[in-house]
Amino acid sequence: MVELKIHKKPPTAYVPSGVSAIGRQKRRYAIRLWSIRHSRMLEWFYGKFADVFLLLHPLWNKIGYSRVEAPIKFVEKRVKGLMFDCRMCGQCVLSSTGMSCPMNCPKQLRNGPCGGVRANGNCEVEPDMPCVWVKAWEGSRNMVHGDKIMTVQKPVDQSIRETSAWLRVTAQAAAASEAAKKEV
Numbered sequence: 487m488v489e490l491k492i493h494k495k496p497p498t499a500y501v502p503s504g505v506s507a508i509g510r511q512k513r514r515y516a517i518r519l520w521s522i523r524h525s526r527m528l529e530w531f532y533g534k535f536a537d538v539f540l541l542l543h544p545l546w547n548k549i550g551y552s553r554v555e556a557p558i559k560f561v562e563k564r565v566k567g568l569m570f571d572c573r574m575c576g577q578c579v580l581s582s583t584g585m586s587c588p589m590n591c592p593k594q595l596r597n598g599p600c601g602g603v604r605a606n607g608n609c610e611v612e613p614d615m616p617c618v619w620v621k622a623w624e625g626s627r628n629m630v631h632g633d634k635i636m637t638v639q640k641p642v643d644q645s646i647r648e649t650s651a652w653l654r655v656t657a658q659a660a661a662a663s664e665a666a667k668k669e670v
């Protein structure tokens with residue numbers, strides 16, 4: 487029988503702050519997990535919120551999207567940071583991932599878990615953290631449009647990291663609606 491040996495790295499003096507989930511986080515996991523448990527309610531709320539944002543499109547347009555970006559981004563970063571541990575990837579997929587942010591996966595996988603999920607459902611890289619994709623599946627089962635989790639996500643576009651997904655989705659919806667009106 488072949489015996490597998492796992493070599494543990496020796497501890498070093500440098501522990502980057504805010505990177506490992508282990509100190510970050512019991513409290514934050516609690517909020518993140520609450521959001522996933524309440525994914526259905528948040529799905530409904532986000533739908534209404536997106537409608538209001540779209541209604542305000544003429545206002546954003548008048549002021550200028552580039553001018554409103556800083557204050558909106560400030561709020562988005564803090565609200566989503568608190569609720570989802572958002573990493574501001576700029577291309578939000580929470581509605582398709584059971585309200586579990588895939589950017590919290592240490593491998594940043596956007597289309598399901600790797601093969602390393604532990605038997606207890608935790609991450610192989612950060613053993614104290616529930617696998618974001620295990621949680622995504624659980625969250626998606628509560629949602630009306632939970633089957634969107636089957637949609638294949640594009641790779642992350644790093645060029646729009648740290649930009650507002652709220653404004654991007656709004657501007658895209660407004661452009662699509664204007665284009666549809668022109669076709670009629």
Ligand code: SF4
Nearest residue numbers: 572573574575578587
């Ligand atoms: S998918 Fe991107 S924008 Fe959405 S919560 Fe995660 S990091 Fe933030």
